Amino acid sequence: MERFVQLVIDGIAIGSIYGALALALVLIFRSTGIVNFSQGEMAMFSTFIAWGLVEGGLPLGVALLLAFVLSFVGGMAVERVLIRPVEGADQLTILIVTLGLFILINSAAGWIWGFENRSFPRALPGGTADVGGIRVAYESLGIVAVLLAVSGLLFLLFQRTKLGLAMRAAAANPASSRLVGISVGRTLMIGWGLAALLGALAGVLVAPQLFLDVNLMGGVLVYSFAAATLGGFDSPKGAIIGGWTIGVAETLAGDYIDFIGSDLTILVPLAIIFVVLLVRPNGLFGSPEVVRA
Amino acid sequence: MTLLTVERDSPQHRRLKLAGFALLALAAVLVPFFFGPFRVSQFTLALIYAIAVLGLNLLVGYSGQISLGHGAFFALGAYTGAILLDKTGVPHLLTIPAAAAVCFLAGLALGLPALRLRGLYLALVTLAIAIATPVLIKRFDGLTGGSQGIAVPQPTAPEALGLANDQFLYFLTLVVAAPVFWLAAGMVRRDVGRALIAMRDDETAAKTMGVHLASFKTRAFGLSAAYAGIAGALFVFANGFVAPESFTLVVSFSFLAAVVVGGLATVAGALFGALFIVFVPVWSSDVNEALSGVIYGATLIVCMYVFRSGIMGLMRSAFARLVEVKGSTTGRIDDEVDKVAVADAGDRAGAGAGSVRP
Numbered sequence: 283m284e285r286f287v288q289l290v291i292d293g294i295a296i297g298s299i300y301g302a303l304a305l306a307l308v309l310i311f312r313s314t315g316i317v318n319f320s321q322g323e324m325a326m327f328s329t330f331i332a333w334g335l336v337e338g339g340l341p342l343g344v345a346l347l348l349a350f351v352l353s354f355v356g357g358m359a360v361e362r363v364l365i366r367p368v369e370g371a372d373q374l375t376i377l378i379v380t381l382g383l384f385i386l387i388n389s390a391a392g393w394i395w396g397f398e399n400r401s402f403p404r405a406l407p408g409g410t411a412d413v414g415g416i417r418v419a420y421e422s423l424g425i426v427a428v429l430l431a432v433s434g435l436l437f438l439l440f441q442r443t444k445l446g447l448a449m450r451a452a453a454a455n456p457a458s459s460r461l462v463g464i465s466v467g468r469t470l471m472i473g474w475g476l477a478a479l480l481g482a483l484a485g486v487l488v489a490p491q492l493f494l495d496v497n498l499m500g501g502v503l504v505y506s507f508a509a510a511t512l513g514g515f516d517s518p519k520g521a522i523i524g525g526w527t528i529g530v531a532e533t534l535a536g537d538y539i540d541f542i543g544s545d546l547t548i549l550v551p552l553a554i555i556f557v558v559l560l561v562r563p564n565g566l567f568g569s570p571e572v573v574r575a
Numbered sequence: 576m577t578l579l580t581v582e583r584d585s586p587q588h589r590r591l592k593l594a595g596f597a598l599l600a601l602a603a604v605l606v607p608f609f610f611g612p613f614r615v616s617q618f619t620l621a622l623i624y625a626i627a628v629l630g631l632n633l634l635v636g637y638s639g640q641i642s643l644g645h646g647a648f649f650a651l652g653a654y655t656g657a658i659l660l661d662k663t664g665v666p667h668l669l670t671i672p673a674a675a676a677v678c679f680l681a682g683l684a685l686g687l688p689a690l691r692l693r694g695l696y697l698a699l700v701t702l703a704i705a706i707a708t709p710v711l712i713k714r715f716d717g718l719t720g721g722s723q724g725i726a727v728p729q730p731t732a733p734e735a736l737g738l739a740n741d742q743f744l745y746f747l748t749l750v751v752a753a754p755v756f757w758l759a760a761g762m763v764r765r766d767v768g769r770a771l772i773a774m775r776d777d778e779t780a781a782k783t784m785g786v787h788l789a790s791f792k793t794r795a796f797g798l799s800a801a802y803a804g805i806a807g808a809l810f811v812f813a814n815g816f817v818a819p820e821s822f823t824l825v826v827s828f829s830f831l832a833a834v835v836v837g838g839l840a841t842v843a844g845a846l847f848g849a850l851f852i853v854f855v856p857v858w859s860s861d862v863n864e865a866l867s868g869v870i871y872g873a874t875l876i877v878c879m880y881v882f883r884s885g886i887m888g889l890m891r892s893a894f895a896r897l898v899e900v901k902g903s904t905t906g907r908i909d910d911e912v913d914k915v916a917v918a919d920a921g922d923r924a925g926a927g928a929g930s931v932r933p
Contacts, residue, residue, distance in 0.1 A: 317695045367880055373694045375879050377641060378835055382875030385828055389868025397864075454899075500824070504706055507699050548710055552703040559692050559700065 287416050289533045295422030295531020296491075301504035302484040304513065304521035305433065305497070311515045313453040316365070316376050321384035322503030324360070324460035325481030327387050327488050328353040328396050328514040329498060332482070333402055337368065342403050346486055350479050357478025358471040366414070366467070385524035392496045425487050432483065433522055436476075448475060505532065510550030510559050514568020524565070528554060532554035577899040588900060593674035595768030603749060608744040615741045616813065617842055617853055621749045623809045626755055626851035628833040629842065630802025635831070638795040640689060644701030647676045647708040648800040652807025654712065657817045660727040667730045667812060671751060674808035675801040683798025686793035706825040709819040724818030728812060748809055752822055753806060760842045771795060772840070772924035803830075832871045835878050838885030847886040 299381075310318045330347035334340055364383060368375050384539020410417045429435035440446035443510075451459045452469040457467055488502055498533060507529045528551055536547045564570050581588045607615045607633050631645045655677045656670035665673075685704075689697050712719045719725065732743030770791050773781035780787055811817055821911055831854040837848025852871075859866035 318698075319698075364876065371879075374635070374639070374641060374839075375883075377695060377698055378831070378875050381643070381828065381831065382872045383877070384867050384872070385832075385875065386872025389865040389872060393863055393865035393869065434843050443720075465924065500706065504703050507703070511696075545710060546714055548703070548707050552707055555700055555703060556688065559696050560688055563691065563696070 284407055284416050285537075286534075288418070289537055290381075290424055290530055291416070291418055293305070293502045293530030293533035294526050295419070295425045295529070296488075296533065297509070297526040298485050299524040299525075300427045300502065300505040300509045300528055301525025302432065303305065303502060304509035304525050305436070305518055306480035307481075307510045308513075308515060308518050308521045309477045309480065311510075312518075313449065313472045314369070316380065317515070318477070319377065319380040319503075320387055320476065322476050322499030322506070323384050323387040323391075324357065326496060326499040327391050328356070328478065328482030329402065329485030329494060330391055330424055333400060333472055333489070333494055334395070336403060337348075342405055346405060349486070350482055353478040353482035354475040356475075357481075358475040360478070361474035362467075366470075368404070369470075369488050382538070388496050395496075397496060399493035399495045402494040404490040405486060421490075428483070428487065429522065430527075432480070433518065445469075445472070448564070452513055483489040504548065505529075505551045506571070508554045508558075510565075511555050512565055514565030516555055516569055517565065517567035520547060520565055520567035577898050580899040580901060581902050586792050591898065596703060600633055607738075607745045612739065612741040615745050616850050616918075619741070619745045619813050619847075619859065620810075621849045621853040622745070622752050623806050623813060623849075624830070624833065624852060626752055626809070627803045627806035628837065628848050628852075629756065629759055629845035630799040630806070632797035632834045632837070632839065632841070632845055632848075633759060633763070633771075633802070634795055635834055636838075637771040637775065638769060638792060639771075640792065640795065641698040642796075642799070643698050643827050643831060644703075644705040644708075645700075645799070645803050645830045646822050646824065647704045648682065648803035649807045649810070649826060649830070650708050650712065650822035651681055651800075652678050652804030653663045653810050653817050653822070654725075654803065654807075656808035656811040657725045657727050658718060660811065670811070671805055673809045674804040676804075678804025678807070679846065681804075683793055685800070686796030689791050689796055690792055701827075702824075705824050708822050712819040712822065719817075722819055724816055727818045729815040730812055744813055747812065749806065751809060755802065756845075762826045763840075763842060767791075768931050796921075820847045829871070832875055833874055836885050838887030839883065841885070841887040843893035844885055844887040851886075879880040 303325060305317060306321050306325075310316055327381075327564045328349055330346050331352055335345035335348055340348070360383070364379065365376075366540070368379050404421065408419075408421060410419050411423075412418075427477060438446075440450060448459070448464045449469045449472065451462075452464055453464040453473075456466045459469075484502065484506075485499060489498060492498060505528050506525070509524035510521050511524070512527060513522070513524030531554065532547050532550045535542045535550045536544055542549060582593060606618050611616070627645060627649050631642060631646075634640050634645075652674035655674040657672055659665050659670045660667065685701075689699070692700055696792075713721050716722075729740070730744065730747060731737045732740050733793055736743065738746065763771070770781065772788045773784060774786055774788055774791055778788060810821075813822070833845070833848030833852045835845030835848070836851045838845065855870050856867035859870060878885060884891070
């Protein structure tokens with residue numbers, strides 16, 4: 283039983299990281315209808331920037347902050363320069379562009395920083411707390427706290443600020459938003475910037491647990507896709523709950539199902555994506571897709 | 576300024592087309608006599624990839640279903656061939672239909688859920704499959720040899736032909752590739768091709784015209800997978816060895832890159848796309864091992880912005896400058912199909928099945 287509880291807590295911690303990246307995917311999907319396949323690679327790139335700054339001698343806190351700012355700006359630049367020209371194009375076009383970006387960023391990172399593994403410093407305190415025989419890593423608690431704090435901030439941004447209102451309006455109805463004076467392009471850029479920032483956060487949280495290399499986020503991306511699919515691609519709440527579910531399912535399956543073990547856990551999100559899409563394509567909290575014939 | 580004006584379907588026009596074909600065929604036959612063994616083996620690899628790329632193009636370019644996981648079918652075909660050769664010792668050539676059949680069935684099996692997974696969801700599922708492929712291969716190590724892989728004997732040239740082994744392999748691949756291309760070319764310009772394109776551009780309209788969506792979609796998936804399977808079996812001949820490292824996500828991405836670079840919804844484009852994904856890494860690795868990825872990524876994006884119809888589109892417009900073909904295409908669809916496929920892709924903004932915008 284203790285082992286079970288511990289696994290669930292570990293699952294929620296790793297699931298929070300998936301949730302953060304899933305939130306980034308959802309943010310972009312809600313505003314533009316694009317599933318950004320390069321989200322994970324953008325996050326990996328941000329993590330490398332943070333790593334580079336730390337190697338350059340900056341204190342970890344400053345390096346992270348700087349990396350977040352750069353990611354935000356970078357995300358906005360990607361939207362403006364690369365995505366804007368294909369806005370409203372058919373799905374295949376957009377998919378290929380974001381895939382191109384995936385390959386481009388991955389290789390560019392390999393070119394700049396090489397392909398070897400690097401260890402990434404922990405931003406959260408190490409050590410474990412002992413609660414009634416169950417050992418809980420402070421890092422796990424920290425990750426969950428960070429995710430909750432960030433989602434709280436995002437909620438406030440979207441519900442309580444004028445900018446958030448503009449972003450929601452632009453996502454709901456771009457044409458009418460333009461008519462009332464909202465700069466839709468600007469809100470899209472900010473949306474991509476925020477998504478890149480969330481990705482960077484997921485990257486620096488996951489990097490100390492794995493090793494930092496160019497394929498850092500490949501696996502995480504699939505888990506996050508599964509989280510967003512499960513929660514519903516247009517539901518931020520769904521992204522977080524989906525992330526937790528996927529994280530817990532992954533750790534439990536890895537531990538209790540012998541066939542899966544530690545190396546086949548990738549089958550868990552795959553199976554979940556499959557089942558969700560076949561049984562409930564809009565996910566748990568997503569709104570149904572309406573197609574005008 | 577055009578050099579020549581011909582009437583469509585006139586004997587002159589036909590001769591022109593025939594000459595084009597003859598030139599291509601001649602080039603294909605002469606390649607192994609003009610290059611060294613190493614270069615020839617790269618051309619063989621390009622031909623093999625071309626088959627898989629053509630299969631993927633049937634699926635993506637013509638039927639509009641996105642697969643990021645064709646590396647998985649390629650791997651399935653390769654392992655089917657390798658395991659047959661390793662465990663049973665059947666003649667080499669028999670592994671090709673076996674790999675095609677296994678992959679066709681696997682493709683049909685994936686095509687069934689794909690009926691409900693449209694657009695990017697299908698992309699998600701196939702991406703996950705592509706990522707899981709090398710892991711699964713390692714897992715079933717009793718059958719696949721795990722990360723050690725399987726080494727199999729390569730086909731050797733019969734003495735009577737007087738060919739070196741690399742030349743023989745090239746011709747063997749060419750002999751398989753030619754009918755496979757011919758089949759695809761014939762198919763896309765007849766009713767099957769029209770049904771696929773109609774389905775891609777507007778599902779509702781296609782259904783109204785009597786296209787049975789489910790049957791065409793699953794069969795397109797099956798056929799496309801079978802092509803990848805044939806390529807996989809040939810890959811075993813050329814390589815003499817299979818290992819999980821040969822079937823990473825990079826393979827699936829390369830195939831898609833080749834489809835786009837060669838030209839979506841073209842048959843001959845697969846050849847150019849395959850040459851691209853074979854020779855770009857060869858040349859760029861001298862500079863940096865990451866360069867080929869940078870080129871792939873940048874080319875994909877640039878293709879989508881500037882020339883959606885890829886290399887084939889560029890060649891067609893170059894040809895159109897030189898030779899003007901007069902006359903209507905009514906009643907003949909082969910040229911029209913290509914035109915619709917390419918032109919429509921541009922202004923199909925969010926129409927039909929593609930739309931997910933809330």
